[in-house]
Amino acid sequence: MPHAFQCRVYYEDTDLAGIVYYANYLKFIERARTEWVRGLGIDQARLKAEAGIVFAVRRVEADYLSPARFDDLLTVETAAEQLTPARIVLRQTVLRGAERLFDARVTLVALGASGRPARLPAELRRLLA
Template sequence: MMHRFALRVYYEDTDLAGIVYYANYLKFIERARSEWVRGLGVDQVRLKAESGIVFAVRRVEADYLSPARFDDVLEVRTTLQAAGGARIDLLQEVWRDEARLFSAVVRLVALAADGRPARLPAALRASLGG
């Protein structure tokens, strides 16, 4: 199951060297994750309102492989690696054409309103194949 999310690099995404500032890759993959979850049929605003459950990033392991530049068209590819009771592990990669520029392993956790881990909603577990 791979989700693809396209984006363009804007001037505001770059640093003085004209390349994408390293922290902006985290923004790019966040946008892609939001669209991935939406594509699974999860309305995060409704989920929070009805059950108090939100998703948080617990861990990110990132590799910066090659720079993206102003006006590049990029694609974030999100692939499910594993899902457990309260967690989702993803591989997220940023590509420009056939060149992989960035790779991250991201662990998400579901949290209840009190900040403690919560089981993933049944509908989401089902859509993840669990």
């Protein structure tokens, strides 16, 4: 079951044509990922402080299917697609009602304090799975 995060399109999210500026979809899915992780009970600040681990986006594959507009209520669905010891692949979809507007496949990597890839702690992998 995917995690659902709702957000409203504000005037600042739109371009001169009155549609959501393409880069803002990345902000929407970032917020949804943060809430997905929080909803799993993972405190990212504590993870960094205690284990020295942070998440970084390694890759984004995005398909813009239909424009969102000012004042639309959007739902961002997030679901884990693949999990390795140091990597998470997510499928994220932005919807307006039942209409798909944007699809993304996002690869996250865990980085240690040195900035190099790091293994996720076993308890964290369990929560993400």
